Amino acid sequence: MKVKKMVALALTTAMCAGLATQPVMADDGYSLTVSGIGGSLNWLPVYIAQQEGWFEEENLEIEEVLFTNGPVQMESLSSDGWDIGCTGVGGVIAGVLGYDAKILGASNTDDGTQYVFARSDSDIVKAGQGNNSINEEIYGDAETWKGKSILCNTGSVTQYVLIKMLEGFGLTQNDVEFIAMDPATAYSAFLAGEGDACVLTGSGGTFKMLENTEEYTAVASGPLVDSGLMCNFVANKNSYEDEEKYEAMKAFMKVYFKTLDWMAENTEEVVQYCVDMNDENGSSMEPEIVEKYVQADKYYTLDEAVQMMETKAEGSEYSEMESNLMDVLDFFISVGNYMEGDDEKFAGHVDSTLLKEVLDESK
Incomplete structure (x- = not known):
């Protein structure tokens, strides 16, 4: 090689x-x-x-x-x-x-590697599923998402997935605190306790979080919001x-x-x-x-x-x-x-x- x-x-x-x-x-x-x-x-x-x-x-x-x-x-x-x-x-x-x-x-x-994560003990996850008009498998509701700080890359597919998810709750990006970070930085920051949610795409961070269901829950994804x-x-x-x-x-x-x-x-x-x-x-x-x-x-x-x-x-x-x-x-x-x-x-x-x-x- x-x-x-x-x-x-x-x-x-x-x-x-x-x-x-x-x-x-x-x-x-x-x-x-x-x-x-x-x-x-x-x-x-x-x-x-x-x-x-x-x-x-x-x-x-x-x-x-x-x-x-x-x-x-x-x-x-x-x-x-x-x-x-x-x-x-x-x-x-x-x-x-x-x-x-x-x-x-x-x-x-x-769209297969794009996920929105929240901590498993958050009120978003506790609110359960069935409240999003795009897909009933998405977690949370309008009240639990409103005002949340979300780590996400700007101008990218991750932002598109996030905005589509929020739309299903009748919300816009203005209803949350959008913190611009590339996926690698967002992953590290979220692990360190920053943000209420993060949007990831790509390799390591996404799939490591998917494996750690005790601490983190995949509350939405590219396929769930029908990103295409x-x-x-x-x-x-x-x-x-x-x-x-x-x-x-x-x-x-x-x-x-x-x-x-x-x-x-x-x-x-x-x-x-x-x-x-x-x-x-x-x-x-x-x-x-x-x-x-x-x-x-x-x-x-x-x-x-x-x-x-x-x-x-x-x-x-x-x-x-x-x-x-x-x-x-x-x-x-x-x-x-x-x-x-x-x-x-x-x-x-x-x-x-x-x-x-x-x-x-x-x-």
Whole structure:
């Protein structure tokens, strides 16, 4: 297995730092800077392909740049910090509206690892279930949630899940004390006694809390609030319009979906790779927890990913994928996170051209 040298990436914001991996590859070929969320399920195929040498087989040199969340990931587009990125809906919206990024496809569902936790002895849990109009399995009621301090990442899928849950109680984010924290920080802070509830997504913290039911209760989740979220590939517009970078992105996509096919047939190896990835990311997990983590969301096949961009959503002028993303954006607009008219600005940024070419060339 390759040993990778990690170096700090300076950011314009102090809330996080990325990690850059310097690749080793023969001369002649394509190069691509690829960004992602460290330890995430949609980054795992990139990690595996790097370890297996599959990018090199396609004559593609990869430089990895890792972040803790999507909005911060997109900030580095202001300086052309990367060419293509793997991210969640928070990153997608921030990238399109802030930096005119292109959406090239979807990699996997993104609601299976999102949970809202409260302490098991809290009045939220004691209020029981059956009081939420979205799903009767969600804990609490309007009175017990009102005024609670909630640790949650802002502008991300976790905030979307939280707001949808509150909506089911007839509440808005203004009815609670929203404390902005990335998931890793929120997990540590909640363990230390801060906050009445926390919203987590990703790996270690989420599944460790799910195992510790005596102290913590999963009071809501992405599937319970019917979030319908997914992870996507987002391209730097300048890179996408560059002929050589465009071809490099095609090679990247070819390897990515080839890796997904391999992962479907090699589940034990996938678990070990995920353990290794999270160890390197500083978010170590036991293999038993990792096994649940890698099964939490569904990866799309290349055919499915293209079909979502080519099939019109029912009653919509947009594709199934674009319609899904715009539904999330419309929700954020309705609660004041984005402005009226941003939906019109967002429309038209999904481009299926590249992924269709990858599919055609794979036949």
